[in-house]
Amino acid sequence: MALTGRTVSWWVRLRRPCPAAALRGPAVWLPTGLAACQRFYSGRDKEKIDMSAYPVESIRNFSIIAHVDHGKSTLADRLLEITGTIAKTDRNKQVLDKLQVERERGITVKAQSASLFYNYKGVNYLLNLIDTPGHVDFNYEVSRSLSACQGVLLVVDANEGIQAQTVANFYLAFEAQLEIIPVINKIDLKNADPERVEKQLEKLFDIPVDECIRISAKQGTNIEKVLEKVIEKIPPPQFNTTDPLKALVFDSTFDHYRGVIANIAIFGGEIQKGHKIVSAYSNKRYEVNEVGILTPDEQPTHKLYAGQVGYLIAGMKEVTEAQIGDTLFMYKQPVEPLPGFKSAKPMVFAGMYPVDQTEYNNLKSALERLTLNDSSVTVHRDSSLALGAGWRLGFLGLLHMEVFNQRLEQEYNTSVILTAPTVPYKAVLSSAKLIKEYGNSEITIINPAQFPDKHSVSEYLEPTVLGTIVTPQEYIGKIIVLCQDRRAVQKEMLYIDEHRVMLKYLFPLNEIVVDFYDALKSLSSGYASFDYEDAGYQAADLIKMDILINGNPIEELATITHNDKAYATGKFMCERLKDAIPRQLFEIAIQAAIGKKIIARETMVETLQEE
Numbered sequence: 001m002a003l004t005g006r007t008v009s010w011w012v013r014l015r016r017p018c019p020a021a022a023l024r025g026p027a028v029w030l031p032t033g034l035a036a037c038q039r040f041y042s043g044r045d046k047e048k049i050d051m052s053a054y055p056v057e058s059i060r061n062f063s064i065i066a067h068v069d070h071g072k073s074t075l076a077d078r079l080l081e082i083t084g085t086i087a088k089t090d091r092n093k094q095v096l097d098k099l100q101v102e103r104e105r106g107i108t109v110k111a112q113s114a115s116l117f118y119n120y121k122g123v124n125y126l127l128n129l130i131d132t133p134g135h136v137d138f139n140y141e142v143s144r145s146l147s148a149c150q151g152v153l154l155v156v157d158a159n160e161g162i163q164a165q166t167v168a169n170f171y172l173a174f175e176a177q178l179e180i181i182p183v184i185n186k187i188d189l190k191n192a193d194p195e196r197v198e199k200q201l202e203k204l205f206d207i208p209v210d211e212c213i214r215i216s217a218k219q220g221t222n223i224e225k226v227l228e229k230v231i232e233k234i235p236p237p238q239f240n241t242t243d244p245l246k247a248l249v250f251d252s253t254f255d256h257y258r259g260v261i262a263n264i265a266i267f268g269g270e271i272q273k274g275h276k277i278v279s280a281y282s283n284k285r286y287e288v289n290e291v292g293i294l295t296p297d298e299q300p301t302h303k304l305y306a307g308q309v310g311y312l313i314a315g316m317k318e319v320t321e322a323q324i325g326d327t328l329f330m331y332k333q334p335v336e337p338l339p340g341f342k343s344a345k346p347m348v349f350a351g352m353y354p355v356d357q358t359e360y361n362n363l364k365s366a367l368e369r370l371t372l373n374d375s376s377v378t379v380h381r382d383s384s385l386a387l388g389a390g391w392r393l394g395f396l397g398l399l400h401m402e403v404f405n406q407r408l409e410q411e412y413n414t415s416v417i418l419t420a421p422t423v424p425y426k427a428v429l430s431s432a433k434l435i436k437e438y439g440n441s442e443i444t445i446i447n448p449a450q451f452p453d454k455h456s457v458s459e460y461l462e463p464t465v466l467g468t469i470v471t472p473q474e475y476i477g478k479i480i481v482l483c484q485d486r487r488a489v490q491k492e493m494l495y496i497d498e499h500r501v502m503l504k505y506l507f508p509l510n511e512i513v514v515d516f517y518d519a520l521k522s523l524s525s526g527y528a529s530f531d532y533e534d535a536g537y538q539a540a541d542l543i544k545m546d547i548l549i550n551g552n553p554i555e556e557l558a559t560i561t562h563n564d565k566a567y568a569t570g571k572f573m574c575e576r577l578k579d580a581i582p583r584q585l586f587e588i589a590i591q592a593a594i595g596k597k598i599i600a601r602e603t604m605v606e607t608l609q610e611e
């Protein structure tokens with residue numbers, strides 16, 4: 001049997017199906033508010049919005065953060081409606097989730113900003129809102145969004161209470177020293193218990209009970225109170241229009257017709273069409289073609305001023321020209337660049353290859369464009385005997401990998417083969433020859449094919465994460481057994497109220513990356529939640545396991561595993577491959593081997609011709 005590329009993508013096909021969410025109909029945006037009318041009737045070519053009417057004192061920049069599904073995007077819908085940014089209609093369902101993948105999966109994967117105009121006590125305010133994703137794999141989007149804000153709405157479901165990502169997102173905002181406004185959502189639910197959730201917030205984060213706003217984003221209850229709190233509590237940005245221009249690029253997208261569109265936050269000065277600007281990253285000079293705000297579509301403005309958030313088009317043709325985290329400044333007026341963003345740390349790596357090698361260049365350009373919009377993906381060139389030229393990509397998790405793959409297909413019409421994911425292991429080399437070859441005594445292994453033999457290594461290291469689990473107490477016993485089975489070490493156990501417990505465990509990353517979340521959900525009937533953060537490396541007894549098809553090792557199917565788990569992993573892979581490989585007219589032996597020792601085997605009997 002010839003090994004086809006499709007066979008190698010067995011792993012991807014065997015993953016659980018993505019949560020099916022009905023495709024939501026497109027929202028019709030007929031603006032009714034004052035500012036929105038201005039936008040609608042002025043149109044792109046007519047009168048542009050004059051942003052000078054919004055000095056820093058009347059600007060509030062904030063993000064909405066929460067655990068998955070606690071209602072961030074629904075709250076954003078209501079805020080857009082109440083400010084007249086979009087018309088109130090039943091069809092407004094998560095309008096800031098613009099990507100097809102977001103609508104199909106019913107989750108936010110990309111932070112999305114929108115400028116709202118609101119008159120409060122006779123003053124016109126400009127509110128820049130950023131809706132962020134909730135899933136741990138997209139946390140990088142949250143931390144980047146926070147850099148353009150002075151405050152956050154921390155949304156918590158009145159029924160589910162504090163969950164693992166609530167904890168993670170609270171600390172992101174807290175460490176960034178942002179003003180945190182607690183919002184208890186879904187108070188319309190039959191089982192809503194806002195009092196309990198308020199007590200949890202007080203116990204865990206020291207948030208006074210009377211600071212929480214109880215709302216129903218779905219029914220539009222108390223949304224004005226949220227806006228009032230945003231204006232009263234979140235400080236305006238402390239930037240000056242009279243300073244030299246300093247603009248942070250916090251996101252960017254590629255438009256086939258207009259080139260690169262950069263989302264910018266103005267930290268000083270002002271910017272308008274015709275200005276000559278320089279990128280601190282590349283030192284290249286550009287002339288500004290258009291600036292504007294997102295409402296949530298692009299709406300050109302005359303200028304953008306200090307403290308405002310908007311977009312810029314400046315003739316950047318190549319995707320590599322708009323680096324997220326870059327600082328833009330005025331030509332001949334250089335400024336100290338902003339610190340930018342910490343680069344994302346990939347948690348899993350997988351090989352990506354075009355299904356057909358003639359598509360290599362198309363896929364390369366699609367990858368360049370999509371990684372502009374999703375800068376958390378790392379890309380290294382790679383090649384394989386069976387699959388040809390391709391790349392080794394680093395992702396923040398498996399959902400991130402699936403979503404990226406889906407976006408490549410949907411937005412760039414590509415078709416790819418993904419190999420099984422692996423976490424980035426390390427080896428401390430003892431062989432002088434290898435140290436010379438690599439130029440270092442410690443190497444990172446992102447491809448099992450590079451796994452050095454144990455005779456040339458003094459120690460192998462595996463990545464670890466600090467996992468947070470929040471669960472109703474009745475599932476604790478089962479969860480502890482699950483964690484122990486995954487080689488995890490308990491670090492903390494805390495009752496957040498009389499029914500709910502927060503557990504912290506140090507996990508080897510490899511043990512949670514594939515199916516831990518599914519296992520946790522299944523044994524807690526869906527009630528436990530999980531989040532994790534990087535916790536460095538620990539020594540580990542690692543081995544490389546080969547997969548042989550009819551006696552031939554298949555490089556693309558090799559995997560690195562902990563010695564204690566080798567037999568179970570080998571058995572699992574052979575069984576799964578047996579299901580994934582199409583039956584042939586001859587018998588096929590699928591074997592897992594460590595060195596020369598076969599540790600598992602499955603045999604596929606031949607298919608009779610008439611079948």
Ligand SMILES: Nc1nc2c(ncn2[C@@H]2O[C@H](COP(=O)(O)OP(=O)(O)OP(=O)(O)O)[C@@H](O)[C@H]2O)c(=O)[nH]1
Pocket residue numbers: 066067068069070071072073074075094106107108109132133134135185186187188189215216217218219
């Ligand atoms: N009953 C009720 N349901 C709500 C409310 N707010 C949101 N929902 C529902 O909760 C689900 C999740 O809402 P979203 O707004 O997509 O949640 P999210 O936090 O943006 O989700 P992610 O972006 O995937 O993390 C949807 O089915 C909403 O209709 C509410 O106030 N009451």
